[in-house]
Amino acid sequence: VNLHNKTALVLGGGGSARAVVAGCSALGCGRILVAGRHPQRLKQFLADVQCLADHLEGVPWSGLSAVLPSVQLVVNTTPVGMSPAIEACPLNPGQLECLGPHTWVYDIIYTPRPTTLLRQARARGCATIDGLVMLVGQGAAALRLWSGRHDVDEAAMLMAANAALAPPESPICASV
Structure with missing residues (x-):
């Protein structure tokens, strides 16, 4: 996937999200959005990782539908979809509707395979990658x-x- 000057959306704000932000920056993403459910934690996360990426922005979870149509890569770094709640999905049906066939969806969860997020993304025509890679x-x-x-x-x-x-x-x- 060529990410040069593309927009990536990182779901979550933990240690894996830090690594994904650094990786997206190293691969030349022009814009990196980070979505978090808790505004204060998201603000702290962005402050902690601002040195890793030049074009970094926070997005409240409630604002995902507005940004999803413009992103080329979505990376789930949350535990949503892992055992025991393997049917859970970090994006709701309305947010999933915003994904287009131009979007790559990467879920760092490697079991179950595929996760609900990846199944739903494939149904929308998205290319997907699971966490096994x-x-x-x-x-x-x-x-x-x-x-x-x-x-x-x-x-x-x-x-x-x-x-x-x-x-x-x-x-x-x-x-x-």
Whole structure:
């Protein structure tokens, strides 16, 4: 995904959101919006990360419908959609309606696969990415750091992770 001069929307304001803001800035996003449910926490988050990005703006959760049509990337960094509430979605139906086929939706949650957010985004024609890519990237970075090896095969790691998280095949029962 080419993010140069594009607009990204980060849902949430925790540690993962900080990393996503830094990553979006490093990839050249022209505008980074951060949405939070709690105005005071959002204000503090923006103050904490302002050094990471030049074009950073806060958006109240109630204002998401107004900005969603203009963003090219939405990244969910909230826990909404994780176990045990796997049917939950961080965006309500009206907000989901604002997503267009030009929008990439990235949910850092890697299980369940896909999350409700990603299922809904796909139904709207959006391209989607789940959190397994991030998990594998973190694992590869750790291997490089700890082992000193730079030939870590992330593609093979992703294939293995996908296989490990795939639904089990039906057991074959044989009568004796």
